[in-house]
Amino acid sequence: MAPIRQLPVLQNWDCHQCGSCCTDYWVPISEEERQRILAQGWEQEPEYRGVPLFVKYGPPWRRRYRLAQTKGDRCVFLDERGLCKIHAKFGLHAKPFACRLYPYILVPHGDHWRVSMRFACPSAAANKGRCLSEAAEELHDLAREMEQWDQRPGYQRPRGPGLGDPPSLDGRQRVGWDDLHLFQDAVIRLFKAGQDDLARRWLKCLALARLCRQARFDKLTGGRLREFLDLVLAAVDAETPRRLDDYAPPGWMGRVLFRQALAIHIRKDQGVRRGVSKQGRLALMSAMWQMLRGTGKLPQLQVGLPDCSFEELEKPLGPLPPEAAQALERYYAVKLSSLQFCGPTYFDYPFWDGLEALALTFPMIRWLIRGFAYLGEPEATHRAISVIDENFGYSPLLGTGRQRLALWILSFRQELDRLIAWYGR
Numbered sequence: 001m002a003p004i005r006q007l008p009v010l011q012n013w014d015c016h017q018c019g020s021c022c023t024d025y026w027v028p029i030s031e032e033e034r035q036r037i038l039a040q041g042w043e044q045e046p047e048y049r050g051v052p053l054f055v056k057y058g059p060p061w062r063r064r065y066r067l068a069q070t071k072g073d074r075c076v077f078l079d080e081r082g083l084c085k086i087h088a089k090f091g092l093h094a095k096p097f098a099c100r101l102y103p104y105i106l107v108p109h110g111d112h113w114r115v116s117m118r119f120a121c122p123s124a125a126a127n128k129g130r131c132l133s134e135a136a137e138e139l140h141d142l143a144r145e146m147e148q149w150d151q152r153p154g155y156q157r158p159r160g161p162g163l164g165d166p167p168s169l170d171g172r173q174r175v176g177w178d179d180l181h182l183f184q185d186a187v188i189r190l191f192k193a194g195q196d197d198l199a200r201r202w203l204k205c206l207a208l209a210r211l212c213r214q215a216r217f218d219k220l221t222g223g224r225l226r227e228f229l230d231l232v233l234a235a236v237d238a239e240t241p242r243r244l245d246d247y248a249p250p251g252w253m254g255r256v257l258f259r260q261a262l263a264i265h266i267r268k269d270q271g272v273r274r275g276v277s278k279q280g281r282l283a284l285m286s287a288m289w290q291m292l293r294g295t296g297k298l299p300q301l302q303v304g305l306p307d308c309s310f311e312e313l314e315k316p317l318g319p320l321p322p323e324a325a326q327a328l329e330r331y332y333a334v335k336l337s338s339l340q341f342c343g344p345t346y347f348d349y350p351f352w353d354g355l356e357a358l359a360l361t362f363p364m365i366r367w368l369i370r371g372f373a374y375l376g377e378p379e380a381t382h383r384a385i386s387v388i389d390e391n392f393g394y395s396p397l398l399g400t401g402r403q404r405l406a407l408w409i410l411s412f413r414q415e416l417d418r419l420i421a422w423y424g425r
């Protein structure tokens with residue numbers, strides 16, 4: 001089995017049994033898991049007599065099962081204290097794979113796996129629990145199971161030999177895993193530049209992407225690629241303005257596409273936090289239209305969004321206090337070191353496109369922190385990260401041609417840079 005490498009040592013996590021994942025998501029299960037749960041004899045318990053444990057979903061030619069939910073969108077196996085009854089009665093390994101994996105994300109890297117997290121889990125966003133390096137054994141077991149299991153939720157089967165081909169660099173341009181890791185290291189080096197604030201680090205990453213997109217890398221590889229990247233990093237640092245005020249504010253198109261992307265990220269159409277979509281399609285369309293217009297009150301695309309106006313969300317935020325800034329840095333460190341922004345864990349986006357998709361979360365998170373300011377810091381930042389990351393790599397809307405085009409326009413017109421500078425204020 002392929003090893004797990006480079007555990008994000010800065011990241012901590014333990015389940016604190018808030019029950020949020022058991023009330024927010026559908027849990028897909030394989031046929032083998034369904035049979036295992038059936039064999040546990042739940043129908044003999046009085047409370048489960050006549051209660052369906054599974055629901056079929058998907059098109060007729062690809063029917064799959066998920067765990068059923070009871071009133072209030074709670075998992076059918078969730079007890080009143082927020083604990084899993086399968087876990088309590090039969091132990092951790094009797095639970096479906098999706099439940100055991102959450103909130104980890106295993107990202108294939110050729111001959112090994114790397115680990116990312118779903119920061120939608122409040123404990124992951126708040127960095128609560130054991131250091132991930134202490135969970136190495138558990139992650140090793142999950143990776144082994146992942147390699148065996150053909151029905152992985154949220155993942156596509158890695159293609160080719162080993163753990164799959166590397167994501168393309170840009171469109172049709174491909175490099176091997178070793179060279180792709182050199183590009184990744186270059187981005188991480190920019191990101192670790194502690195003398196810059198986070199906004200300037202992102203602006204430098206975007207400048208790096210622009211420069212690299214103009215070059216061909218079929219002959220430039222290994223040590224020569226490393227030298228090239230060293231030169232480019234120096235140029236990027238020299239040419240990226242130091243003051244965010246040097247960037248023009250985003251134009252109308254940048255703002256509309258930004259709010260459209262925001263609408264996708266903050267929208268929740270299932271679970272207890274389901275927003276206006278539970279009032280019907282018309283209400284959802286009206287809320288999406290309001291997001292595009294960006295006037296009046298922020299529509300409740302999910303329960304618990306700030307009760308404020310778009311105008312309030314435009315006010316400058318200023319620098320984050322150290323604990324909140326560290327939470328945001330940690331979030332990006334985990335995503336960048338795992339590559340969970342491109343390839344099979346991000347709709348097969350090429351490396352640079354996925355990096356831009358991740359960069360776009362920066363102005364989104366800063367925008368949302370303004371609305372959650374009433375929580376105080378670092379809770380406001382934790383909550384904003386949780387909300388934005390929930391759909392990152394998971395909402396199918398982010399993988400559509402329309403969203404790829406929107407991201408391309410933001411990048412091509414350098415509106416993405418302006419958004420980062422504007423909401424970095």
Ligand code: SF4
Pocket residue numbers: 014015016017018019020021022102103120121122123124
């Ligand atoms: S959301 Fe996180 S902390 Fe809460 S129950 Fe799920 S895994 Fe545990």
